[in-house]
Amino acid sequence: MKFEFKIIHTDNNARVCEMIIGSKRIETPIFLPVATKGCVKLITWQELKEIGYNATITNALILYFKPGLDVIEKFKSIHEFFGFDGVIFTDSGGFQMIRAGFLERIHEDYAVFRSPFDNSRHKITPEFIVEIQKRLKSDIFMPLDICPRYDMNYNRIKEATIRTVKWAKKCKKILDGNVMFGIIQGGVFLDLRKYCTKELLDLDFHGYAIGGLSVGEPKDLMYKVLKFNVKLLPEEKPRYFMGLGSIEDIFKCISLGIDIFDSSFPTRNARHDTVYTSSGKIIINRAKYKYDRRPLDESCSCFTCRNYTRAYLHHLSKVNEFLYKRLLTIHNLYFIKKILDEIKKAIKQNYFEEMLKENLKTKN
Ligand SMILES: [Zn+2]
Structure with a gap:
């Protein structure tokens, strides 16, 4: 898949960039409405396009649970199934690990999830998450990461970060020309953020997402870690802050150099x-x-x-x-x-x- 990222204009750290994925083009800063189960709640894809949205994020793991890959594979791609021809990012299930009821256990090489629809058990490897995304034919893949809870101790977050890096390597290896953003974890610990960022930069992903923030930590601390983490990222790659959507936060993050956001906040607020x-x-x-x-x-x-x-x-x-x-x-x-x-x-x-x-x- 063709992927290009070009900075068009900067104003201090804030920037306007162009991203080309295959035959599709988006301009950043961009906000992705969240379609976890396959739609942005209460609104049609046509209405979203009329408003001017040409990109969204859905969830590979949830779509694997329901409707299942056999259903989506009856269509050319996830785009045809949804009826939306814009850019579709697919998240991996890492964030679902901190949501009650989803995660049963994390092992060295896989995680065991419970489907929220019928409580069935599923052993999910990092490789399988890539396989799901290949079969959905989404535009931008995300690797299976481990998003630790904010209140976990240093050693547990360190272990989750090391495993996130190991899993990212496995995902990158079988990408076969698809586009994938690495997800940086490390909680609020700067040394872990630094370690994770360096390891993922070595893998040369198409873009970088900052995960594991905005998960309950105090706002001041979130910004301290975010500022530190953004500075470690290269200029020439897109930067995605996952799960942040208040207008004040969008402004502040753009001023730090973030390009992409997603959040269910505006629709949940409504x-x-x-x-x-x-x-x-x-x-x-x-x-x-x-x-x-x-x-x-x-x-x-x-x-x-x-x-x-x-x-x-x-x-x-x-x-x-x-x-x-x-x-x-x-x-x-x-x-x-x-x-x-x-x-x-x-x-x-x-x-x-x-x-x-x-x-x-x-x-x-
Ligand atoms: Zn209005």
């Missing part, structure tokens, strides 16, 4: 009545919006803001009509896309730092 606006977050089921004739955001031109008032959305939330969750999801995803477009413009015209300072004043 399902819990919370929307982003230019003057900060609002919670639509609060009484003060009962008579409010304004759209969610007066400067937003998404489908929801063009057609519906806060009062109507407030009403739907009060009577628990699910339509409002869909309408709020459309708005939040549109809002994030618009911000990223504005950020790219600011970087290209060298006023990103001013924009960053201004944005940190609002409470999104």
Whole structure:
């Protein structure tokens, strides 16, 4: 698979880059809406494309559990099965290790998972995760990593990091021309981050993801580790911060040189009545919006803001009509896309730092 990554413009550490994967092109900084089970919750792939999203991340392990590879292999690729022709990243199951109910045990050369759908047991090797992704024919593969919980002690995180490196080597060996990003682990320990980064750089992945942060550690500590880790990465490769999606964090991470983000935060927030606006977050089921004739955001031109008032959305939330969750999801995803477009413009015209300072004043 053809893969190219080119820096188009920089403003201090922030950068706009072009990434070409096969015949597809994306511009970074980019936010990937999360489609863990095969869709971005409550929104169609066509709606996502209309908003302007041409990339997503789904989960190879979950799709292996259900619908199963036999179903997806009836189609040309995961793209045809989904009905989405954009760039599809496939995560590996490493993150599922810290979610309750998924992981049974980690061994030296494999992990045992329980399917969340029928509780069946599955022995998953790093090689098998690559095999799944080959059969899905996704655009960007991720290796099976071990994402340790934040509260584990140094020795356990060290062991997980060493194993992550060992597994990454196994995955890289059988890649057969596919594109894969290495996932850097190491918890909040700088020596482990340094070790893992160096080992993965030696393997020469197409890009690098920073994993194992934003998993419950204090924000100050997360930024300290992130800053340290980003500095160890080469300029000429894409940098992906996995699992971070508040607008404030996106701004801060872009200022440190991160190119790619994913998070279920904007869609989950929408399902819990919370929307982003230019003057900060609002919670639509609060009484003060009962008579409010304004759209969610007066400067937003998404489908929801063009057609519906806060009062109507407030009403739907009060009577628990699910339509409002869909309408709020459309708005939040549109809002994030618009911000990223504005950020790219600011970087290209060298006023990103001013924009960053201004944005940190609002409470999104
Ligand atoms: Zn809107």
